[in-house]
Amino acid sequence: MIFCIFPLIVLTVLDIIEYDMLSLTQHQSWLFYLPLAKQAALLKDDLLEPVDQLLDDPLLVDLVRDCLAGRRPASARTGRPGIAPDRLLRCCVLKHLKGWSFRDLDRELRSNLIYRRFTRFDAEATPTYSAFSRLFAVLSPAVTEQIHQRVVGLAREQGAASGRKIRVDSTAIETNVHYPTDSTLLGDGIRVLSRSLKRMAAECQAGVLEVVNHGRAVKHRLLEISRAAKSLTQASRQRMQESYQKLLGLTRSAVRQAGLALRRCESGRLPVVGSALRMEVQAGQLRHFLPLVEKVITQTQERVFGGNRHVEGKVLSLFEPHTQVIRKGKAHKPNEFGRLVRIDEVENGIVSGYQILEGNSADTDSWLPALEQHEATFGHVPAMATADRGFFSAENERKAEDLGVEKVALPARGRLSKTRAKRQKQRWFKRALRWRAGEEATISHLKNPFSLRRATYKGERGFKRYVGWSVITKNLFSIARWLERKKRAKENRDVEGG
Numbered sequence: 001m002i003f004c005i006f007p008l009i010v011l012t013v014l015d016i017i018e019y020d021m022l023s024l025t026q027h028q029s030w031l032f033y034l035p036l037a038k039q040a041a042l043l044k045d046d047l048l049e050p051v052d053q054l055l056d057d058p059l060l061v062d063l064v065r066d067c068l069a070g071r072r073p074a075s076a077r078t079g080r081p082g083i084a085p086d087r088l089l090r091c092c093v094l095k096h097l098k099g100w101s102f103r104d105l106d107r108e109l110r111s112n113l114i115y116r117r118f119t120r121f122d123a124e125a126t127p128t129y130s131a132f133s134r135l136f137a138v139l140s141p142a143v144t145e146q147i148h149q150r151v152v153g154l155a156r157e158q159g160a161a162s163g164r165k166i167r168v169d170s171t172a173i174e175t176n177v178h179y180p181t182d183s184t185l186l187g188d189g190i191r192v193l194s195r196s197l198k199r200m201a202a203e204c205q206a207g208v209l210e211v212v213n214h215g216r217a218v219k220h221r222l223l224e225i226s227r228a229a230k231s232l233t234q235a236s237r238q239r240m241q242e243s244y245q246k247l248l249g250l251t252r253s254a255v256r257q258a259g260l261a262l263r264r265c266e267s268g269r270l271p272v273v274g275s276a277l278r279m280e281v282q283a284g285q286l287r288h289f290l291p292l293v294e295k296v297i298t299q300t301q302e303r304v305f306g307g308n309r310h311v312e313g314k315v316l317s318l319f320e321p322h323t324q325v326i327r328k329g330k331a332h333k334p335n336e337f338g339r340l341v342r343i344d345e346v347e348n349g350i351v352s353g354y355q356i357l358e359g360n361s362a363d364t365d366s367w368l369p370a371l372e373q374h375e376a377t378f379g380h381v382p383a384m385a386t387a388d389r390g391f392f393s394a395e396n397e398r399k400a401e402d403l404g405v406e407k408v409a410l411p412a413r414g415r416l417s418k419t420r421a422k423r424q425k426q427r428w429f430k431r432a433l434r435w436r437a438g439e440e441a442t443i444s445h446l447k448n449p450f451s452l453r454r455a456t457y458k459g460e461r462g463f464k465r466y467v468g469w470s471v472i473t474k475n476l477f478s479i480a481r482w483l484e485r486k487k488r489a490k491e492n493r494d495v496e497g498g
Helices: 002-016 031-040 058-069 085-098 102-111 113-119 129-138 141-158 182-202 215-228 234-267 276-305 363-378 394-403 418-424 427-436 438-447 459-497
Strands: 165-175 324-326 336-345 351-357 384-387 407-409
Touching: 058 085, 058 141, 085 102, 085 113, 085 129, 085 459, 102 113, 102 129, 129 459, 141 363, 141 459, 165 363, 165 427, 165 438, 165 459, 182 215, 182 234, 182 276, 215 234, 234 276, 336 363, 336 438, 336 459, 351 363, 351 459, 363 384, 363 394, 384 427, 394 407, 407 427, 418 427, 427 438, 438 459
Parallel strands: 165 384, 384 407
Antiparallel strands: 165 336, 324 336, 336 351
């Protein structure tokens, strides 16, 4: 009889804790914290207070909840209790608003009552920085885009964004890489391959896998190359080529050793006495880095000994292989290393859309996709659309007008014909261009207060998440500012009317 009842008890308990595994969004404060909570409620933050109510939107919380519940088939009802979806949402916004690292977020949440109250942790324990890193990575680029669309929907519902006009621009966002040179990339390749080999050797029998440490020789070669590169004489060039030849030899040696160890591991000829899981992890690292290091060897040979500076598919970073060279014509920064991002902005500083572009594409190719995305978001094309000269072409103007855009303000390049000059001197065209200039301030605002100057999340997937959350945070504060202005205007009217 006991054995018959026991399964029913287990099922009942699982039903009770079904949502506890994901953690509820209704948080009960600890009894001893209540006196302190009354005092903490008096503390205000001018930046966070207006956004607090926007983040209570049920649809936003549901998007995060569905993402957390979809990690495993039974994530919603089994396992240890995790972070509540509303807390994770608020932590993401707080991190990107302040431009913190995960360690900074961990430290500030533990030490600041205002941030605890904003993220709804109150007196409870906060996750560690490593837990934050894993939890943020759960929110995929697709979910980030859905959250962004919902925030734009909030702007529409509040009346902050009607979609009657749009301004488009593009900007380069740096990836988290050092300045790429062939010598430093070769050094990085030797370092990561040797590191994985050492970790594999630690899991094998002693003496089975011998790893040669090239660290000291690599450091000397890098110093020789940096010294020789300071002079443009023929003797310095010869010394630099000799040092590169030695560095390439060290890299090829590391590649051969890593390839041999990987083949022995895959064929089962490496006797493992430690953890087989750790062994497989390091083998996966070798599978990832070996093709990249081989590409670096090829491009170094082409540039240093062949004089070819335009190798197709050039690797700029072993750790962020999606990094591309962006040339925007800036005198102080001719080359930027990251990705090109298109930013679409509507009324009141709301960024209605963004897209991470491939390569150093021309701005003219981004004009029509921006209008199509605007129509998909708002259900209609804008009455007025504008951008800078980089987006101009007669075809772009014609296609925008065919879509139904009444006023297309794209300033032409070069010498203007009489007809074109007359069009660009019209009052509506000048007003559109003056409004377009505000896009530069929006991009600066994204890069500085909202930490979009350099994306610090790992990989292309992390880059997309980072850009998305910076835009989401910026939009939330734009909506909050608009609501505050609306509230003050109403108060002023009431005072004047009274």
